Amino acid sequence: MADNNIKSMIGKVFNDIADAMQTGQFGERVRVGITVAGSELGIDNIVKGAEMAQARDNSIEVVLIGPKVDSKLTQYNVEGEDAQHKKMEELLDSGEIGACVTMHYNFPIGVSTVGRVITPGRGREMFLATTTGTSSPHRVEAMVKNGIYGIIAAKAMGIENPTVGILNVDGARQVERAFKDLSSKGYPVNFTESGRADGGSVMRGNDLLTGTPDIMITDTLTGNLLMKVFSSFATGGSYEAQGFGYGPGIGEDYDRTILILSRASGTPVVSNAISYAASLVRGNVTKIAKEEFEKANKAGLKDILKGLTKDTKKAEAKEEETVEAPPAETVTGTINGIDIMELEDAVQALWKAGIYAESGMGCTGPIVMVNEAKLNEATKALAKAGYDVGEADPC
Numbered sequence: 001m002a003d004n005n006i007k008s009m010i011g012k013v014f015n016d017i018a019d020a021m022q023t024g025q026f027g028e029r030v031r032v033g034i035t036v037a038g039s040e041l042g043i044d045n046i047v048k049g050a051e052m053a054q055a056r057d058n059s060i061e062v063v064l065i066g067p068k069v070d071s072k073l074t075q076y077n078v079e080g081e082d083a084q085h086k087k088m089e090e091l092l093d094s095g096e097i098g099a100c101v102t103m104h105y106n107f108p109i110g111v112s113t114v115g116r117v118i119t120p121g122r123g124r125e126m127f128l129a130t131t132t133g134t135s136s137p138h139r140v141e142a143m144v145k146n147g148i149y150g151i152i153a154a155k156a157m158g159i160e161n162p163t164v165g166i167l168n169v170d171g172a173r174q175v176e177r178a179f180k181d182l183s184s185k186g187y188p189v190n191f192t193e194s195g196r197a198d199g200g201s202v203m204r205g206n207d208l209l210t211g212t213p214d215i216m217i218t219d220t221l222t223g224n225l226l227m228k229v230f231s232s233f234a235t236g237g238s239y240e241a242q243g244f245g246y247g248p249g250i251g252e253d254y255d256r257t258i259l260i261l262s263r264a265s266g267t268p269v270v271s272n273a274i275s276y277a278a279s280l281v282r283g284n285v286t287k288i289a290k291e292e293f294e295k296a297n298k299a300g301l302k303d304i305l306k307g308l309t310k311d312t313k314k315a316e317a318k319e320e321e322t323v324e325a326p327p328a329e330t331v332t333g334t335i336n337g338i339d340i341m342e343l344e345d346a347v348q349a350l351w352k353a354g355i356y357a358e359s360g361m362g363c364t365g366p367i368v369m370v371n372e373a374k375l376n377e378a379t380k381a382l383a384k385a386g387y388d389v390g391e392a393d394p395c
Helices: 002-023 043-056 081-094 139-156 172-184 205-210 220-232 267-282 285-298 301-318 340-352 372-384
Strands: 030-035 060-066 074-077 099-103 111-118 125-134 164-167 215-217 247-250 258-261 333-336 357-362 365-370
Touching: 030 043, 030 081, 030 267, 043 060, 043 267, 060 081, 060 267, 081 099, 099 267, 111 139, 111 220, 125 139, 125 220, 125 247, 139 164, 139 172, 139 215, 139 220, 139 247, 139 267, 139 285, 139 301, 164 172, 172 301, 247 267, 247 285, 258 267, 285 301, 333 372, 340 357, 340 365, 340 372, 365 372
Parallel strands: 030 060, 030 099, 060 074, 099 258, 125 215, 164 215
Antiparallel strands: 111 125, 111 247, 247 258, 333 365, 357 365
């Protein structure tokens, strides 16, 4: 038995040397698993993607998990999607594989995936944070966590100081305030500026197409939709042909590197997702996640997140409070920078201050409208009430 073990070890050493000479990369190969059953495009689609990833990078060893198939790749044969996931988890937890790519996997609450796309405007890579899973049942808290997950993925991929933008969706301004608070307390966030004339860290639709930030923060449902559009806009939607898939599930204290594909992900995306997985293993994504959460928590992340959920309770309490509007006036002055989720509260705050106001939607997003003569007074009143405000800007 001892002789067999020694022979096995010697054989592995010689194989590693041969691989290193061929690839120019010395050290152990990264073993990445992929579950083969479950694709709407058939098992063959997954296997071809796995073989493509193996052929173009011999520093990766791709292993197949699922029913037996005709392939020279290493296989762990099990039947059924549940059995695939169970075997995948066993291999991950034992260290036999460093990461795994799969479909239709349920992450625990607090874990969501960071997708990676190629934007059509300038061919830039961009991380979408996030694309599947639920970081938190509370929308704004979830988006703040999504941003940290995006930073973790980008750093694991070798981007030391990734730029961050927040997509202009519900809750964006609250997320921006939370990150500015976190940054001021010791967790630096490298905000980028929108490519549009108004600038700012809240991103417009144009910024999606050009890939303005390294990391685009959004809610998960929007991120999921964007992944589908970016990956299949040229194919009619039934075949996802571009990008790197929906990415790794990331969360505090979550230590499995599991990446998600859609059931409509085509062979090129399958191959790219395996490469993405291998790069995350090399970049030690679990170690980076631990370090980033330690830094963020030291800067008061948990208190900031608690404050966000308290704001929701306050908003619910405000719904029962009736505020009478001052006498109506012509409202041609506009104030932007108010999040749509806080828009009506901002109007009520001005009414309390004796300033007539109405809510509306401008070309850059939600606006508060007041009499032009009272614009400065209204801006100061909103700032005093804790709202981030900006000047109006044309589309």
